[in-house]
Amino acid sequence: MESHEGFGVSVGSMPKAAFSYHGEDDDQIATVLSSDVKPRILLMGLRRSGKSSIQKVVFHKMSPNETLFLESTAKIFKDDVSNNSFINFQIWDIPGQVDFLDTNFDLDMIFGGTGALIFVVDAQDEYIDALTCLHQTVSKAYRVNPQIRFEIFIHKVDGLSDDHKIETQRDISQRANEELHEAGLTDLHLSFYLTSIYDHSIFEAFSKVVQKLIPQLSTLENLLSSYVQNSMVEKAFLFDVVSKIYIATDGSAVDMQSYELCCEMIDVMIDMTCIYGDDESECACEQDSTCIIRLNNSSILYLREITRFLVLVCILRDEAFTKRGIIDYNILCLQKAIHSVFDVRTKLNKPNGVLPVEGMNSIGHLANSTNA
Numbered sequence: 001m002e003s004h005e006g007f008g009v010s011v012g013s014m015p016k017a018a019f020s021y022h023g024e025d026d027d028q029i030a031t032v033l034s035s036d037v038k039p040r041i042l043l044m045g046l047r048r049s050g051k052s053s054i055q056k057v058v059f060h061k062m063s064p065n066e067t068l069f070l071e072s073t074a075k076i077f078k079d080d081v082s083n084n085s086f087i088n089f090q091i092w093d094i095p096g097q098v099d100f101l102d103t104n105f106d107l108d109m110i111f112g113g114t115g116a117l118i119f120v121v122d123a124q125d126e127y128i129d130a131l132t133c134l135h136q137t138v139s140k141a142y143r144v145n146p147q148i149r150f151e152i153f154i155h156k157v158d159g160l161s162d163d164h165k166i167e168t169q170r171d172i173s174q175r176a177n178e179e180l181h182e183a184g185l186t187d188l189h190l191s192f193y194l195t196s197i198y199d200h201s202i203f204e205a206f207s208k209v210v211q212k213l214i215p216q217l218s219t220l221e222n223l224l225s226s227y228v229q230n231s232m233v234e235k236a237f238l239f240d241v242v243s244k245i246y247i248a249t250d251g252s253a254v255d256m257q258s259y260e261l262c263c264e265m266i267d268v269m270i271d272m273t274c275i276y277g278d279d280e281s282e283c284a285c286e287q288d289s290t291c292i293i294r295l296n297n298s299s300i301l302y303l304r305e306i307t308r309f310l311v312l313v314c315i316l317r318d319e320a321f322t323k324r325g326i327i328d329y330n331i332l333c334l335q336k337a338i339h340s341v342f343d344v345r346t347k348l349n350k351p352n353g354v355l356p357v358e359g360m361n362s363i364g365h366l367a368n369s370t371n372a
């Protein structure tokens with residue numbers, strides 16, 4: 001990680017630890033997401049593969065080392081992660097020893113309302129049994145609900161060399177896909193991720209899982225791409241603050257180091273707010289939190305609050321930041337556009353409750369910093 005100089009944080013209105021602040025628009029956005037999206041995500045896999053650890057580290061801020069003391073999960077654990085978060089969904093941690101043939105295991109109930117099934121494979125262990133279980137799980141779930149997205153976390157890769165990681169991913173994906181083809185499940189698509197709770201890979205993988213469940217994703221991506229092009233910004237992420245899941249980014253490729261820097265910036269902001277934040281500000285309607293970190297490679301990390309749950313984090317060159325007025329003006333346009341994407345009032349006026357899409361790809365009248 002690069003060292004930081006010129007560190008300036010304006011945390012005046014950022015809420016304290018729980019982020020329990022109130023804003024009418026934000027409540028509306030949360031309501032839209034709870035009614036439109038509210039996906040259920042299942043965490044499945046063999047015993048001790050790391051399911052509970054993933055859930056605790058990503059959503060409950062447990063430190064990775066503490067997971068060593070987690071006890072085996074005995075029954076399905078349902079975790080509602082809608083509190084204080086932009087993303088409103090439930091995670092069900094399914095114990096590794098669950099038996100599909102058991103009549104108590106209601107397949108329709110469990111798979112029926114599920115948006116994504118994350119299957120965790122322990123990459124530090126023999127994975128033949130895990131692949132058999134994966135095959136059984138996926139084929140049963142697909143028969144009940146063909147809409148489920150299947151996300152395979154090849155987990156605990158912190159113990160593997162880079163070459164070994166790539167080879168493991170190739171081997172697991174080849175075997176898993178071959179077995180499904182042989183069983184005639186050719187339409188079924190599996191996505192594979194290399195993950196570990198000891199770095200940011202687990203947050204990145206979870207971000208991608210969650211993004212696929214957000215119907216407005218492509219609109220958000222278009223808005224961010226438009227913002228980036230007009231503001232001489234190199235990369236922009238829209239983060240759910242509490243979980244550090246990024247719900248969208250612009251069209252350019254995500255590089256892991258940039259993502260990690262942005263996550264660390266959010267951690268710094270939260271820590272500063274928890275220590276020095278103003279209790280009084282919890283009820284402030286208008287939030288305007290800003291954080292700027294100047295790196296020693298002539299880049300700047302620039303964070304701006306978009307809604308009470310979402311922050312925009314940008315990476316840009318020093319010289320581009322001289323046009324901060326334009327960058328800030330464009331953020332205002334972006335903020336308005338994001339609010340209109342999730343505009344509850346418009347939605348409620350529609351008889352079928354479907355969000356109107358026309359005009360949503362437009363970010364309004366952006367200023368172009370290259371011409372300024």
Ligand SMILES: Nc1nc2c(ncn2[C@@H]2O[C@H](COP(=O)(O)OP(=O)(O)OP(=O)(O)O)[C@@H](O)[C@H]2O)c(=O)[nH]1
Pocket residue numbers: 045046047048049050051052053054064066067068069070071072073074094095096097155156157158159195196197198
């Ligand atoms: N090295 C490493 N160990 C991990 C990682 N994730 C989890 N573990 C360890 O794996 C062990 C089992 O983790 P759990 O989260 O309890 O596994 P589980 O899948 O929930 O297990 P059951 O509840 O029995 O189904 C713990 O000792 C964790 O510390 C990881 O990314 N890397």
